[in-house]
Amino acid sequence: GAGVSQSPSNKVTEKGKDVELRCDPISGHTALYWYRQSLGQGLEFLIYFQGNSAPDKSGLPSDRFSAERTGGSVSTLTIQRTQQEDSAVYLCASSQDAPGYTFGSGTRLTVV
Amino acid sequence: GENVEQHPSTLSVQEGDSAVIKCTYSDSASNYFPWYKQELGKRPQLIIDIRSNVGEKKDQRIAVTLNKTAKHFSLHITETQPEDSAVYFCAASGYSTLTFGKGTMLLVSP
Numbered sequence: 669g670a671g672v673s674q675s676p677s678n679k680v681t682e683k684g685k686d687v688e689l690r691c692d693p694i695s696g697h698t699a700l701y702w703y704r705q706s707l708g709q710g711l712e713f714l715i716y717f718q719g720n721s722a723p724d725k726s727g728l729p730s731d732r733f734s735a736e737r738t739g740g741s742v743s744t745l746t747i748q749r750t751q752q753e754d755s756a757v758y759l760c761a762s763s764q765d766a767p768g769y770t771f772g773s774g775t776r777l778t779v780v
Numbered sequence: 781g782e783n784v785e786q787h788p789s790t791l792s793v794q795e796g797d798s799a800v801i802k803c804t805y806s807d808s809a810s811n812y813f814p815w816y817k818q819e820l821g822k823r824p825q826l827i828i829d830i831r832s833n834v835g836e837k838k839d840q841r842i843a844v845t846l847n848k849t850a851k852h853f854s855l856h857i858t859e860t861q862p863e864d865s866a867v868y869f870c871a872a873s874g875y876s877t878l879t880f881g882k883g884t885m886l887l888v889s890p
Binding site for chain 2 (some may be wrong): 697701703709710711713716718724759768769770771772773774
């Protein structure tokens with residue numbers, strides 16, 4: 669596609685529920701990143717996929733967070749048993765020649 | 781790992797003035813330094829970047845300078861306009877992921 673597409677744009681969920689966030693990167697981009705942006709905060713790295721290599725999961729805050737990337741394209745970030753502190757904007761980015769990122773518009777997650 | 785510090789956290793200027801935002805980084809292996817602009821409710825967008833083999837880069841009213849010895853880099857915006865109002869993030873990278881500063885909220889008053 670023309671840009672990085674994320675869905676849903678907004679998600680409200682009850683505490684304890686699982687959520688899945690989707691990212692569709694720019695066609696041909698081999699690298700895909702997930703970041704989290706809390707209100708008034710910077711961009712916190714979560715996970716990085718590069719081609720067929722094992723992902724860099726060093727930024728995932730707990731084992732409730734996981735992500736996968738199927739076929740080297742679409743990625744899904746899953747948060748299990750959501751907590752209120754998980755409320756944030758989750759941003760996906762992709763790049764062809766790491767690390768010049770193009771960001772998606774993000775998913776605003778609200779846990780109530 | 782890399783650590784990026786950004787100052788100031790907020791910056792208010794009058795239209796037409798210059799604005800300067802400064803960042804420092806910790807990892808001497810970092811060699812790519814982009815700046816992103818994020819308007820309210822929108823995605824961060826790359827506005828300018830610099831690699832470690834260059835000391836300065838300009839694009840119209842914006843410029844970035846890099847001092848590798850001191851491990852700091854700066855964003856300069858001249859002749860500021862109200863539409864420059866946004867949050868600006870600096871970042872640094874070695875080979876893969878970007879580490880971001882916490883952002884500077886720039887407010888340009890008419």
